[in-house]
Amino acid sequence: MARIMSLADAVAENVRDGDTVAMEGFTHLIPYAAGHEVIRQGRKDLFLVRMTPDILYDQLIGVGAARGMKFSWGGNPGVGSLHRFRDAVENQWPRPLDIEEHSHAAMANAYEAGAANLPFAMLRGYIGADLPKVNPNIRQVTCPFTGEVLAAVPAIRPDVTIIHAQRADRKGNVLIEGIVGVQKEAVLAAKRSIVTAEEIVEELSPASPNSVVLPTWAVTAVAHVPGGAFPSYAHGYYPRSNAFYIRWDEIARDRESFTAWIKENVLDATPVDFARHAAQTSAKVA
Amino acid sequence: MTDFTPNEMMTIAAARALSNDDVCFVGIGAPSAACNVARLTHAPDITLIYESGTVGTKPDVLPLSIGDGELCDTALFTVSVPEMFRYWLQGGRITTGFLGGAQIDRFANLNTTVVGPYDHPKVRLPGGGGAPEIASNCGRIFITMSLTKRGFVEKLPFVTSMGHGEGGNHRERLGLKTKGPTRVITDMCILEPDPETKELTVVSIHPGVGRERIIENCGWPIKFAETVIETPVPTDTELSVLRDINARTKKAHEGTGTGKEAA
Numbered sequence: 001m002a003r004i005m006s007l008a009d010a011v012a013e014n015v016r017d018g019d020t021v022a023m024e025g026f027t028h029l030i031p032y033a034a035g036h037e038v039i040r041q042g043r044k045d046l047f048l049v050r051m052t053p054d055i056l057y058d059q060l061i062g063v064g065a066a067r068g069m070k071f072s073w074g075g076n077p078g079v080g081s082l083h084r085f086r087d088a089v090e091n092q093w094p095r096p097l098d099i100e101e102h103s104h105a106a107m108a109n110a111y112e113a114g115a116a117n118l119p120f121a122m123l124r125g126y127i128g129a130d131l132p133k134v135n136p137n138i139r140q141v142t143c144p145f146t147g148e149v150l151a152a153v154p155a156i157r158p159d160v161t162i163i164h165a166q167r168a169d170r171k172g173n174v175l176i177e178g179i180v181g182v183q184k185e186a187v188l189a190a191k192r193s194i195v196t197a198e199e200i201v202e203e204l205s206p207a208s209p210n211s212v213v214l215p216t217w218a219v220t221a222v223a224h225v226p227g228g229a230f231p232s233y234a235h236g237y238y239p240r241s242n243a244f245y246i247r248w249d250e251i252a253r254d255r256e257s258f259t260a261w262i263k264e265n266v267l268d269a270t271p272v273d274f275a276r277h278a279a280q281t282s283a284k285v286a
Numbered sequence: 287m288t289d290f291t292p293n294e295m296m297t298i299a300a301a302r303a304l305s306n307d308d309v310c311f312v313g314i315g316a317p318s319a320a321c322n323v324a325r326l327t328h329a330p331d332i333t334l335i336y337e338s339g340t341v342g343t344k345p346d347v348l349p350l351s352i353g354d355g356e357l358c359d360t361a362l363f364t365v366s367v368p369e370m371f372r373y374w375l376q377g378g379r380i381t382t383g384f385l386g387g388a389q390i391d392r393f394a395n396l397n398t399t400v401v402g403p404y405d406h407p408k409v410r411l412p413g414g415g416g417a418p419e420i421a422s423n424c425g426r427i428f429i430t431m432s433l434t435k436r437g438f439v440e441k442l443p444f445v446t447s448m449g450h451g452e453g454g455n456h457r458e459r460l461g462l463k464t465k466g467p468t469r470v471i472t473d474m475c476i477l478e479p480d481p482e483t484k485e486l487t488v489v490s491i492h493p494g495v496g497r498e499r500i501i502e503n504c505g506w507p508i509k510f511a512e513t514v515i516e517t518p519v520p521t522d523t524e525l526s527v528l529r530d531i532n533a534r535t536k537k538a539h540e541g542t543g544t545g546k547e548a549a
Contacts, residue, residue, distance in 0.1 A: 028355025075412030077351030105419040128448025
């Protein structure tokens with residue numbers, strides 16, 4: 001059964017130095033508040049997994065919390081580069097970063113294989129592409145029925161997966177709606193999971209019997225963190241701050257301005273600081 | 287005739303490549319603008335799909351990312367990312383993929399991964415995302431990018447997604463049944479692969495652009511088809527639709543969110 005606790009306790013109990021950590025949310029519901037808590041608690045040597053590293057992993061890489069990263073698209077969507085990621089790969093600052101690079105299709109399949117308790121995923125992928133030449137974890141498997149050769153990648157099995165959700169109930173059942181990405185697969189593939197939620201409600205009241213619900217017995221910890229997905233968004237609560245994504249380009253371009261931003265907005269901040277993003281924008285929507 | 291910029295000509299020429307019957311996997315940036323101009327002009331029933339899982343989306347402003355809330359709000363339905371890539375893309379349901387890229391070679395292979403060696407890159411680019419499988423699993427591929435020497439290169443440092451590989455029947459030899467890139471739309475001209483060699487060849491030149499400029503801006507000795515036409519100028523409708531959506535988009539992205547709350 002999931003335990004409802006503070007974000008600080010959830011991270012302290014479930015994220016350990018050296019862990020393989022997946023923080024998922026495909027553009028939507030990215031668990032920023034939880035990622036910042038991981039930075040604040042000084043976790044190190046993490047192996048980060050995420051399809052689109054986004055600004056959140058730029059921050060974790062920039063503070064030196066990561067030894068490596070498995071990913072499929074490492075940019076600032078619609079804006080350009082992730083400068084801290086680039087600095088780590090191009091100049092090994094603040095430390096070298098081992099990268100394991102895939103395509104989106106392969107990552108999605110690998111999460112699904114993890115959730116399904118299979119050792120690997122297969123797909124009709126990477127044909128004529130160079131990634132298999134530089135990533136030894138992209139191999140081939142032959143169909144025993146047709147002889148077709150398919151791409152194979154290892155299942156993703158994180159030590160801990162962290163996601164953000166719209167709602168949880170008091171028992172710890174979790175609901176996510178809208179662009180649901182790979183969160184369900186990422187949670188079910190992991191040994192432990194942390195969910196931050198916009199609201200804790202009496203009744204979950206899923207919109208339909210087919211809504212994406214993660215039951216309390218498949219989740220480790222739930223923390224109430226309104227606004228916790230900012231500057232990404234929570235569908236039905238507040239919109240994506242495209243303005244911040246554009247502004248990040250300038251903040252992260254320079255090591256000093258990045259470090260100053262992290263001190264002010266992460267190290268000297270708390271999860272409660274995210275609430276103003278929820279309040280501010282939902283008032284505007286209404 | 288209204289004045290127009292090379293970039294506007296590129297987007298409009300790209301939009302014209304699409305039809306009402308297309309089920310189109312939309313890349314972010316220039317492809318997204320072209321696909322939505324098509325939807326708002328001659329192809330109102332086109333199905334636009336973004337890799338975030340939004341199917342049949344009709345955004346009022348262009349999304350900054352492939353997963354803006356606007357896409358989900360206006361979609362016919364939204365699926366998980368594994369379903370998107372497995373059932374809809376790998377399942378062969380997508381007629382057309384529309385991609386951009388940092389670099390392209392004469393056989394329409396694309397690089398969005400690195401400049402320089404992979405292990406010690408001079409420039410680390412974002413990477414492939416959905417492109418490797420979009421390029422192989424969609425019925426055909428359109429590509430749009432500006433024609434520059436930096437972008438149109440003799441040899442790619444890295445093949446992120448395959449176009450026609452080494453040319454000729456390379457796709458067939460790898461077992462691919464899809465057509466691959468069939469058109470590349472730039473700000474100066476439109477290129478299509480030669481039917482035999484698959485080398486990109488200029489088939490249409492935008493108004494006011496001379497052959498010399500095209501030759502100067504391409505990193506390989508570019509070939510021209512036997513018959514080269516002039517791209518028709520943008521119509522007033524095409525231009526006003528494009529300018530309107532760009533203006534709405536600019537306003538929205540400078541605000542906090544989709545722009546809807548500001549409207």
